[in-house]
Structure formats: structure tokens, C-alpha cells
Amino acid sequence: MDGGRWRGGGGGVSRGLLPLLAVHAVNEYYRLPWKPPVTAGLLAANTLMYLRPSFLDSLLPSIDEVWFNPHLILKNKDMKRFFLSSFYHIGESHLAYNMMSLLWKGIQLETSMGSSEFASMVVVLLGMSQGITLLLAKSLLLFLDYKRAYYSEYAVGFSGVLFAMKVVLNSQSEDYTNVHGLTVPARHAAWAELVLIQMFVPGVSFLGHLGGILAGMLYVKMKGSYSGSDPLTMIIRGLSSALRWPLRFIRDMFRLRRRRISGRGTTGGIWRCQACTYDNSGWLRICEMCGTSRSSNGGLSRQVSRDSRHLPLEELRRRRVERFG
Incomplete structure (x- = not known):
């Protein structure tokens, strides 16, 4: 989180960091075999909050209405400040730095945990x-x-959640990592970053970042003592499954329609005539080439004409040319 006071309504003119962020995000997602949707949604939500496009401007509260201030939150029971302050940023560099961090951490965590559990987390x-x-x-x-x-x-900004995600990501790591030029054990990286940011970046919220680290530690502790999916994960998983059902239904309908149109192009929808070896659509009961009937078990019926069995190869070719010529 960034602290202090900042007046303004949102994004303003881009200085080039947001296009760089967009290119980096697209490049990262392009190379992934599976595209983490929750991470993409979080990136989009934070960016849209900052840019405030015209179709959202009237719907979104101003930054002065969502600053995280403990006194105002408790005095007015202001849940808007409590939740929305994390999605607001005070400048392009603030947003770009946080979103780069979210992209890196989100891809790793969502890929390993799955989208439902990651969203719950x-x-x-x-x-x-x-x-x-x-x-x-x-x-x-x-x-x-x-x-x-x-x-x-x-204060505003997503960095409190990012510090918590860093703790979760590195909780089981025995490796070392680089934090702004300082090599430290990965499990202690969040603490090192907390100290270094306070030393070299003026105006950031110490309590906001500390709260994120403690939240990450508490989550790891709770996760370690609880087996199976937590209730929130199960709810999110059920909702996502319900939302995907109409899409699956429409997709299956299109597949069925294509199968009926193509006939011969579907697996399991072809039967081979034993008289002339011609491949026929599964929807046909009579061979297109020689007129031999197909039995219910996929073979020939017993009423196969002797003429059909012994048609010369040249005659079969001639009939095929006449049929499709």
C-alpha cells in the first residue's frame, strides 16, 4: 500500500508504463499452455479502477471515498474503504509495480493451486x-x-495482498532469492522487502505491508492445520462450474450439429461396407457405393445381393465417379 494524501480522480495520461505492462502480460500469457483466469481478472480489475474508462467512471467511487483510514472505517463502518482501497493506486508507477508483482506471483500460485482455490485464497x-x-x-x-x-x-494499493501472497509462495521454499540486490532465504523475502521499502521508498504504509505479511503467515498456519478444500473454495468452485455449464451446453450443441453435417468426419460415425470396402456415414443404412444394406450390429445383413459381392473393381470405380462426379 502507498500512504499519504493524493488528490485526483484516477489514471490520467500514460507515461509508457501501462503499455509496457500490457505487452509483458500478453507475452507471459501467450507462452503459457494454460492461461490463469483469476490472475487475469485481478490485473484487469486493478487497471480498470486506475484508468476509469468513461463507461465505468460514474459507477466507481473516487479515490477520496476509498482511502484506507482506520478511524473512518470504524467510525462509519465503511466497508467500501475496507475492501475497495486495495484496488486503487495513486500513480502509474504504483500500479505498474504492483501488477508486475501480481502477474509473477499469480501465475505461479494459480497454476499450482487451481483457479478456485487461488480465488478463495x-x-x-x-x-x-x-x-x-x-x-x-x-x-x-x-x-x-x-x-x-x-x-x-x-493508504491504497494491492501490495498488502501481494506481501501475503509472497509469504504463501515462499512458505515451503528452501532456496535463496534476490530482494532489491540483497540475497536472502526465500522464506524471509517478505520481511527483507518490508525493511528495504521502508528505508528507500518514502510514504509507503508500513502497517499495510506488515498486515499483509502477518495475513500470509496466518493463512499458511490455517492451511496446514486444515485438510481438504475450505468452504469458500467449494463455493467458488460450485459457482464457476455453474457458470461454465451454459458454455459447455452451447459447445456440445455445436459439436453435435457439426457431426450431423459432416457425417463421415466424426470418430465412430463411419462404417465400412464389407462388399465393396467403401466408408459410409454412420447415419446411412445402405452403402452409397454398391447399395448393400448395413445390419444393426455394424456388419452386412444376410440379404446381400450376390451381384454386389462380386462387382469388378473397375465397375465400383465407375459407380463412385458417377456418384460424386
């Missing part, structure tokens, strides 16, 4: 990271009388 991490950030700010106010984090900090 993102929803849980979003709620937990925001909730923990809120709890941390309130705790600092109550126990240390630190008011700035509770009253004065305003």
Missing part, C-alpha cells in the same frame, strides 16, 4: 490483511497512544 488474504492492519492501528492507539497510524494515515 485472494479473498481471504484481502480480508485478513486489511483486518490485521486495522487491528494494528487500533492497538497502537490504545496501548501506545500512537495516533498517526489510526487518524492520519490514508
